[in-house]
Amino acid sequence: MSESRRKFDPEFRDGAVRLVLDTGKSVAEVARDLGINPGALGNWVTKDREQHDAVNGIPEDSAAEVKRLRAELAAVQMERDVLERSVLAWVKGRRNERGPHHSPTRGPAMVCHTRSAAPCWNMPATT
Numbered sequence: 001m002s003e004s005r006r007k008f009d010p011e012f013r014d015g016a017v018r019l020v021l022d023t024g025k026s027v028a029e030v031a032r033d034l035g036i037n038p039g040a041l042g043n044w045v046t047k048d049r050e051q052h053d054a055v056n057g058i059p060e061d062s063a064a065e066v067k068r069l070r071a072e073l074a075a076v077q078m079e080r081d082v083l084e085r086s087v088l089a090w091v092k093g094r095r096n097e098r099g100p101h102h103s104p105t106r107g108p109a110m111v112c113h114t115r116s117a118a119p120c121w122n123m124p125a126t127t
Contacts, residue, residue: 006036008036008040013044014048016030016031016034016036016041016044017041017044017045017048019033019034020041020045021045021048027041027042027045
């Protein structure tokens, strides 16, 4: 036996798609309620969404845009990493120029040349 294909008019298709999009029901539920093939209704919904996206300014070929944006992100992250490393190397170089006992916030430290690990309190008295 050969099966004949049913033809649906555009109004019926649009109504079925609106039922899926507006009611929040699944494609399978709406297809069961209307007595149509879920695959056909799914195709109609997909086609409608693609047409709406093209009208609203979202590019149809968004995969190419995602690929381009990921490549751009990778390049920017690499530039950031290079800059971070160069700044760290510059800061280390500046620390070595000032000497090992220099604090950037407190200035040069008083270094006690004793063998004790305790702080050196032999500072000259100021009066």
